[in-house]
Amino acid sequence: MELIFSAALCSVLVSILLKIAKNKGYDTLQMIAWNYVIASILSYFWFKPDLAHISILNTPWWLIIVLGVVLPSIFLCLAKSLQTAGILKTELAQRLSVVLSLLAAYFLFQEQFNPLKMVGTILGVVAVLFIVLSQKQSVEHTVEQKGVFFLLSVWIGYALVDILLKYTTSLGLQFAVTLNLMFIAAFIFTIFYLVLKKTQWQSKNVVAGVALGLLNFANITLYVKAHMLLKDSPAIVFAGMNILVVLLGVAAGLIVFKEKLKLFNLVGLFLGLIGVICLALAI
Numbered sequence: 027m028e029l030i031f032s033a034a035l036c037s038v039l040v041s042i043l044l045k046i047a048k049n050k051g052y053d054t055l056q057m058i059a060w061n062y063v064i065a066s067i068l069s070y071f072w073f074k075p076d077l078a079h080i081s082i083l084n085t086p087w088w089l090i091i092v093l094g095v096v097l098p099s100i101f102l103c104l105a106k107s108l109q110t111a112g113i114l115k116t117e118l119a120q121r122l123s124v125v126l127s128l129l130a131a132y133f134l135f136q137e138q139f140n141p142l143k144m145v146g147t148i149l150g151v152v153a154v155l156f157i158v159l160s161q162k163q164s165v166e167h168t169v170e171q172k173g174v175f176f177l178l179s180v181w182i183g184y185a186l187v188d189i190l191l192k193y194t195t196s197l198g199l200q201f202a203v204t205l206n207l208m209f210i211a212a213f214i215f216t217i218f219y220l221v222l223k224k225t226q227w228q229s230k231n232v233v234a235g236v237a238l239g240l241l242n243f244a245n246i247t248l249y250v251k252a253h254m255l256l257k258d259s260p261a262i263v264f265a266g267m268n269i270l271v272v273l274l275g276v277a278a279g280l281i282v283f284k285e286k287l288k289l290f291n292l293v294g295l296f297l298g299l300i301g302v303i304c305l306a307l308a309i
Contacts, residue, residue, distance in 0.1 A: 029255065030263060033248035034270035040241045041117060042278055043234070045108040053231045054105040058098050059216040060235025061242055066209035068243045073202035080203065086194070090204070093190055094211025100183035107176035112285045115157045115173075117275030118298050119181040121268045124305065125150030126185030131192070146304030149297045154181055156294030205246075265306030269299055 048054055069075070107116040125147050132139055139147075158174055194204050252263045276295065279285035287295075 029248050029252040030266040031270060033245050033252060034267055034274055036241045036245035036248065037267075037271050038113075038117065038274040038278055040238065040245065041104070041108055041113050041275065042282065043238055043241065044105045045113060045283065047234050048105060048109055052234050053225065053228065055098075055102060055216065055220060056225065056227070056231035057235040057238050058101045058105075059213055059220060060232050061101075061239035062098070062209045062213035062216065064236050064239025065243045065246075066206055066213065068239070068247075069202070069206050069209060072243075072247060073205065075200065075202035075206045077203065077206065080207075085207075089190060089194055090207045090211050093187070093194075093208045094215050096183065096187060096190070097208060097212040098216045100180070100187060103176050103179035103183055106172070107180045110173040111177045112279055113283060114276050114279035114285050114287070114291060115177060115294075116180055117279075118157055118272055118295060119154060119177045120184050121272055121302065122150045122154050122298055123181050123184035123188065124268070125154070125301070126182065127188040127192070128305070130185070130189045134189070140308055142304045142308035146301045146308060149301030149304065153294045153298035153301060156290050156297065159290050262306075265303055268302045268306075272299060272302075 044054065044057075047057060070077075104116065104120070107119070111119075128139075128143060128147055158177060191204075249263070249267060252267070256263050272295065276287070280287060
């Protein structure tokens with residue numbers, strides 16, 4: 027359970043770091059770029075991928091390229107959502123992306139739904155609707171529109187990444203190799219975009235990016251290790267990770283950033299947690 031808690035804590039710390047860094051004038055995109063450098067290096071030494079024997083013909087490069095573009099894009103949407111919608115709603119939207127992943131599994135991969143999966147999926151969709159409706163109650167119309175857009179981007183984007191990773195696994199590409207190539211591609215595309223924008227480079231963004239990369243990689247590694255140690259109890263890892271991230275996100279929103287927990291937030295939070303528990307029991 028310590029591994030699951032640590033993974034969840036790292037996930038929430040990523041969000042806290044992004045939100046604080048933006049408020050302090052850091053360049054989020056530069057941070058994201060350097061984050062992928064650190065994540066790629068750590069991934070190489072930790073998972074030891076066999077990059078020397080990559081098959082040029084059999085490796086689905088199009089998928090690596092798509093993930094290389096999608097990953098930093100979604101990370102940026104996460105940062106924007108944290109600023110416009112707050113950490114509480116953003117964390118909930120991110121965790122409930124599993125609902126869209128399950129729908130994709132049903133329609134694209136012919137995975138069967140049992141009653142618990144159906145209930146969990148429905149509750150998850152309703153929970154997202156509640157947090158979006160709560161965002162519409164904000165005073166500033168422009169902030170309201172941006173908040174809804176970025177919340178939905180996080181919800182859809184993280185589901186898209188999950189679906190693409192599932193598809194990658196079905197092709198038989200090794201997890202470690204895939205992870206490394208994704209991080210490298212994400213770094214290259216982010217740097218290319220920053221160069222096109224003629225970004226003014228600052229060393230403080232490198233330092234913040236390194237911290238972001240360490241937390242991001244720790245989150246992934248601890249979560250994978252928890253699944254390995256509890257391979258006979260995936261429901262515990264799945265439910266524990268998602269519920270802890272949401273609860274820690276709520277705590278961070280209320281205590282650190284003084285966000286208000288309105289009725290719609292509470293209902294969405296409650297339905298989301300029940301939905302996650304149903305999905306975990308359905309595994």
